[in-house]
Amino acid sequence: MTIRAVLNLLIATLMMALTACGGGGGSDAGDSSGGGSNPPPVSFGPALDFISPSTFANGESYVTQGSLVSFSGGLNSASTPSGYCPDSTPPQDYTVRWTNLANGRSGTTPIGIGCVTIAGIPGIRSRFNTDTILLELGNNRFRFDTFQGTNQVGRDEVLVIRQDNAAPGVSAIYPADGQLAVPTNHALVVVFSEPMNPATLTADRYVVLDPVDAPVSGQLEYVAASNAWVFRPGAPLAAESTYTVTISGAVEDAGGGNALGDDVGWAFVTGPDPDASAPTVDVQWPGGNCNCASVATRILAGLNEFADPGSVTTDTVSVTAAGMPVAGTTVYRGNFLEFVPDGDLLPGETYTVSVSGELRDPSGLSLAAASSWDFTTDSRAPAGSWYETSQDQAPEAMTGATAVWTGAEVLMWGFASSGNAGGGSYDPAANSWNVDSAISVGGPSPRLDHSAVWTGSEMIIWGGRSSVLADAEIYGGGSAFNVAANTWTEIATPNAPGSYATYGHVAVWTGTELIVWGGSSPQAVNSGWRYDPGTGIATAFTGANAPSARTAAHAVWTGTEMIVWGGFDSAGSPLSDGARYNPVADTWTPLPQVAPTFAANDMTSAVWTGTEMILWNGGQTEEGQVRNDRIRVPTLHAYDPAEDTWRVSTSGWEPYLAGDDPFITSFSSSGYRAFWTGDRMFVAAFYAGDQSYLYDPLSDSWQAVSEVQNLGRKKAAAVWAGSRFVIWGGSRNSLPPDDTGLVFQP
Numbered sequence: 001m002t003i004r005a006v007l008n009l010l011i012a013t014l015m016m017a018l019t020a021c022g023g024g025g026g027s028d029a030g031d032s033s034g035g036g037s038n039p040p041p042v043s044f045g046p047a048l049d050f051i052s053p054s055t056f057a058n059g060e061s062y063v064t065q066g067s068l069v070s071f072s073g074g075l076n077s078a079s080t081p082s083g084y085c086p087d088s089t090p091p092q093d094y095t096v097r098w099t100n101l102a103n104g105r106s107g108t109t110p111i112g113i114g115c116v117t118i119a120g121i122p123g124i125r126s127r128f129n130t131d132t133i134l135l136e137l138g139n140n141r142f143r144f145d146t147f148q149g150t151n152q153v154g155r156d157e158v159l160v161i162r163q164d165n166a167a168p169g170v171s172a173i174y175p176a177d178g179q180l181a182v183p184t185n186h187a188l189v190v191v192f193s194e195p196m197n198p199a200t201l202t203a204d205r206y207v208v209l210d211p212v213d214a215p216v217s218g219q220l221e222y223v224a225a226s227n228a229w230v231f232r233p234g235a236p237l238a239a240e241s242t243y244t245v246t247i248s249g250a251v252e253d254a255g256g257g258n259a260l261g262d263d264v265g266w267a268f269v270t271g272p273d274p275d276a277s278a279p280t281v282d283v284q285w286p287g288g289n290c291n292c293a294s295v296a297t298r299i300l301a302g303l304n305e306f307a308d309p310g311s312v313t314t315d316t317v318s319v320t321a322a323g324m325p326v327a328g329t330t331v332y333r334g335n336f337l338e339f340v341p342d343g344d345l346l347p348g349e350t351y352t353v354s355v356s357g358e359l360r361d362p363s364g365l366s367l368a369a370a371s372s373w374d375f376t377t378d379s380r381a382p383a384g385s386w387y388e389t390s391q392d393q394a395p396e397a398m399t400g401a402t403a404v405w406t407g408a409e410v411l412m413w414g415f416a417s418s419g420n421a422g423g424g425s426y427d428p429a430a431n432s433w434n435v436d437s438a439i440s441v442g443g444p445s446p447r448l449d450h451s452a453v454w455t456g457s458e459m460i461i462w463g464g465r466s467s468v469l470a471d472a473e474i475y476g477g478g479s480a481f482n483v484a485a486n487t488w489t490e491i492a493t494p495n496a497p498g499s500y501a502t503y504g505h506v507a508v509w510t511g512t513e514l515i516v517w518g519g520s521s522p523q524a525v526n527s528g529w530r531y532d533p534g535t536g537i538a539t540a541f542t543g544a545n546a547p548s549a550r551t552a553a554h555a556v557w558t559g560t561e562m563i564v565w566g567g568f569d570s571a572g573s574p575l576s577d578g579a580r581y582n583p584v585a586d587t588w589t590p591l592p593q594v595a596p597t598f599a600a601n602d603m604t605s606a607v608w609t610g611t612e613m614i615l616w617n618g619g620q621t622e623e624g625q626v627r628n629d630r631i632r633v634p635t636l637h638a639y640d641p642a643e644d645t646w647r648v649s650t651s652g653w654e655p656y657l658a659g660d661d662p663f664i665t666s667f668s669s670s671g672y673r674a675f676w677t678g679d680r681m682f683v684a685a686f687y688a689g690d691q692s693y694l695y696d697p698l699s700d701s702w703q704a705v706s707e708v709q710n711l712g713r714k715k716a717a718a719v720w721a722g723s724r725f726v727i728w729g730g731s732r733n734s735l736p737p738d739d740t741g742l743v744f745q746p
Contacts, residue, residue: 047079047146047154048096048128061159065166067194069133071098071142074126075111079146079153085115086122089385092706093149096128102140106343107131107296111146112690112709116388127709129690131296135162137195137255164255169193170247170264171227172334174306174362177266183275184239186362187308188231190247190264191334195254196229198222205248206231211241221310226332228309239272275363280304281355283336286375287652292701293377295347297653299339301355301371306335311360320352321345348379375652378703383694386708389728389741393433395424395440397737398729401717402452404459406483410726411439411459412717413452413481417737421446423481428724428743442488444479448715451507453514455533458482460491460514465503474521476501480533491531494538499529506555508562510583515562517546517555517581524549524570530583545588547579554615556608558641560584563613565591565639566604580641594637594646605674607681609697612638612647614681616695618672619656638697651700655693657685675720677746682725685712692744708742 050056050073062069074080075094084090094111111128139161146154172191175182188208201222208216208231218233229247237243246265252258283302286293301317312332317339319326328341337355345351357370401414401422409427416422421444425437443461450464462478476493493501505519510530517528526549531538547553553567553575565578578591594615604617616636636649657672674683677694682705684692690712692705716730716738728741 045078045154046156047075048144048156049073049076050158053160056158061161063161063163064135065163067135067162069135069140069160070130071133071144072127072129074128075113075146080124080126081113082124085124089387090115090124091148092385094126094153095147097145097147098130098133099143099145100133100136100140101143102136102138103134104342105134105340107133108344110707112386112707114386114388114708125709127690129709135160137162137164164194164253164258166256167258167261168196168251168253170260173245173264173266174334175268177268179268181271182237182268183273183363184236184270185233185274185364187233187364188245189306189309189362190229190245191309191332192227192229192253195224195227196222197252197254197257198224200250200252201229205251207246207248208233209244209246210238211243213244216243223309223312223332225314226309226312228332230308230310236274237270239270242267242269275361275365278365278368279307279359279361280368281371284353284373284375285653287650288373288375289650289700290375290652291378292651292703293345293375293653294655294704295344295377297345297377299341299351299353300333301337301339301353303335303337303359303361305361307332307337308360308362308364311358311366312337313356316356316359318354318356320354321349326351345377347377350374350376380703382704382706384706384744384746386706387431387743387745389426389428389726389743390431390433391740393435394739394741395433396422397739398422398717399715399731399737400448401715401729402450402461403717403719403726403728404452404454405719405721406454406459407722409434410719410721410728411454411481411483412719412728413439413443413459413461414715414717414729415446415448416440417739419446424728426726426728426741428721428726431743436486438486438488439481443481444475444477444488444490447475447503449503450475450478451505451516453507453509455480455509455514456511457484458533460509460533462491462507462514462516463502463505463519474501474503491533491536494529494531499538499540500525500527504551506553506562506564508555508557510557510562513583515557515581515583517562517564518550518553518567520551520570524551524568526550528581541581541583542586542588545579545590546581547577547588547590548575550575553578554604554606556606556613558608558613561641563591563606563608563639563641565594565606565613565615591639592644592646605672605683607674607676609638609676609681611642612640612697614638614674614695614697616654616674616681616683618683619654636695649700651702653702655683655691655702655704657683657691657693673718675718675725677720677723677725682720682744684718684725684727686714686716686718686730694746705744708744710738710740711742713738 052072053062055062081090090113095108097108099106109128109130113126116123116125142158144156171193174189218231221230244267249260249263251260281301282304285300309332314329317330317337319339328339331338352374354372357367360366397417398414401412403410403412409425413423423439425434447464451462453460458480460480464475466473478491479488481488500521502519502521507516514531526546529538529540550567553564555564562581567575576594580589607614638647672685674681681695690707694703713730716727718727725744731737
């Protein structure tokens with residue numbers, strides 16, 4: 001048994017012991033912090049064991065200076081179903097509903113329950129994760145009601161105390177720094193990251209200077225509902241002139257009297273004319289064609305210009321279902337307004353979103369007319385189920401691993417936690433490892449950012465680099481693992497023009513040849529070659545009309561052509577173009593330009609459906625005011641090579657799986673990945689979170705997949721294996737490489 005397995009067993013045993021002693025986060029534990037009164041007694045005991053924040057396990061409150069919190073944990077031993085594992089699936093109808101009693105906000109999240117085998121002993125693992133939740137300053141008492149179906153089985157109450165010892169920030173300004181052609185009759189807006197003390201927002205701390213540095217007179221207004229400070233000039237600004245704005249660092253927040261710190265300044269240039277056009281609503285989320293939105297979806301109205309925060313009230317955006325109002329409030333996001341329901345929406349329900357015609361732009365012009373649209377939430381239950389890969393004879397933990405499906409088993413190979421190369425052969429139908437496979441020995445040296453293809457009889461590992469360090473060795477050759485012979489055969493670096501030692505390249509199998517193109521060596525290249533394993537001959541191919549040099553591009557094989565799209569140039573800038581390569585004619589054909597709404601980034605994935613290449617980047621966002629406070633826009637595109645045209649999804653709703661961690665830098669660390677199942681695209685969060693979805697191109701709609709814990713792991717081996725999805729290894733957050741895996745069965 002591995003060291004990790006022993007630790008997992010000890011932790012599981014310890015958690016069960018703590019639960020039996022009332023060590024969950026719940027009402028039996030009380031509140032030893034002195035930050036509030038003990039919660040009232042309830043007729044049932046606590047149902048949850050909190051993992052994060054861990055302080056709740058000891059009955060203590062959680063103190064933070066942040067404005068957001070998220071919770072994770074599982075059912076305690078008294079509530080966890082038993083007697084199912086390993087022969088059947090535990091019930092999947094457990095949910096937990098949280099409510100922040102300080103502001104009334106609430107939400108519901110499922111509790112995933114699965115079977116796990118540790119040291120040959122079957123057991124049960126349960127887990128829940130909430131989204132990030134907004135905190136009020138001071139005491140935030142959270143109530144957690146646990147349900148099995150409609151029956152309540154437990155209640156926990158915990159205390160989160162938000163202290164304010166941090167300086168406020170400026171989260172948005174209008175006009176933007178350097179903005180041109182600003183209408184001469186617009187108000188100026190600065191939005192703070194938190195509520196401010198109005199007594200500190202004095203006229204001498206909001207200074208607007210004209211082109212000769214003379215102060216501009218006007219009226220100031222602080223809009224507490226949106227933390228916005230608005231300057232309305234007393235007369236139109238001069239046309240085609242430069243103005244500067246300075247916000248004094250002496251302004252203070254309302255919660256702790258913390259000063260902004262440094263002055264905040266910017267400049268803009270007016271246009272020739274005042275604004276005479278009424279604002280319009282040009283982004284609807286979910287869109288009017290939506291019938292698959294999550295019950296926890298964001299509801300957003302996007303304007304074609306900044307909104308005057310003074311015109312936004314709590315009911316500027318309203319939502320109704322069957323003519324009845326949905327309880328909630330409007331939140332200001334600059335040129336976006338968000339309606340935040342008090343709870344989850346109902347599945348299969350049609351909702352009408354309305355934007356009040358009293359909404360104004362910075363010139364004071366109102367919407368020409370009230371705007372409204374309908375969307376429908378998904379009525380389908382989450383698809384499929386999950387089970388954990390067996391740990392019996394499982395290989396050593398790996399990271400940066402690749403995987404291929406042979407038609408009978410999954411072959412995976414990568415960088416083992418010992419520092420050596422490792423691998424495994426796994427049968428997802430039997431949930432067993434092939435202990436006789438020699439894939440973990442005799443192969444190429446350990447490496448990252450390599451490619452792997454299945455030829456029908458061999459898995460070919462090609463290229464890569466020894467580490468992510470600048471002085472890493474870059475490999476130009478590879479090795480082939482023959483399943484029937486159970487042996488590795490080294491493949492030397494091709495002696496062909498244009499062949500380089502590369503990592504981050506694209507590789508496809510045509511049925512007879514391996515095509516390798518692009519990558520870093522260490523600078524980006526745009527050459528390629530074809531390798532025939534039958535003859536051992538490598539042939540360079542034309543570079544005429546090929547895409548520019550790039551690394552970490554995306555490629556699919558259509559049956560006759562390789563399509564390459566996106567990637568990054570040597571400076572790290574994302575690219576939004578591509579081309580098709582025909583190996584028979586030895587020609588490249590550039591792709592038509594993708595619509596500008598699509599943003600290339602390192603989260604993008606590509607799949608081939610049989611008729612289209614689908615590109616999706618995990619959900620496009622624009623920055624909001626706080627982390628994970630994001631504005632959604634549709635991004636899925638599909639390219640049809642027969643018609644040489646792009647199709648843009650009109651589903652009206654997409655999930656968001658891209659992740660936003662600043663440390664995602666390696667090519668194999670994308671926030672999500674996509675796989676073609678045979679009739680749908682399966683997408684799964686790979687960096688953080690446990691969400692996954694299915695996209696049906698025929699109906700142009702999304703469906704949620706049953707949630708499972710510990711799915712989010714970077715640099716994991718993953719593949720669609722016939723009728724199942726298999727993910728194994730990788731690492732979660734900053735933990736060492738994992739020696740566990742998961743299988744999804746639709």
